[in-house]
Amino acid sequence: MDVRFTLDGTPLAVRYDGHIWAVAADPVRWFERESWWETQARVPVGAAVVDTTIWQVQVRINSASPLRTMQLRQPAMTDHWILTSIDDAT
Structure with a gap:
């Protein structure tokens, strides 16, 4: 899966299942907290790993x-x- 964005960072299209799905309505973005205490990965000093980006898009x-x-x-x-x-x- 691949996501193409506009210059301002808004989703424009999604490549999925052999098709390109155009975003046809205003997408909605929010952030969720990572369970950083459950991960085995080490994080570089100063890196921000708390938030995961979520987009909900309507496509066709x-x-x-x-x-x-x-x-x-x-x-x-x-x-x-x-x-x-x-x-x-x-």
Whole structure:
């Protein structure tokens, strides 16, 4: 899975399951706290690892396809994204 962003850091499109899903509504972002006490990884001094970025985006493959809601998670200290859920938009 890959996420493409606008210059201001807002999700623009998601590459998933062999398709490019365009973001079709305003995405919602929030942060969740990492369970840093449960991880085995050591963190460099001064690094911020407390927050995980979460985006909820409504996407579609083309203008005639139905909206789907994806929830994307970026673990702290990584540059990759994980799809945590995909549902029909309601």
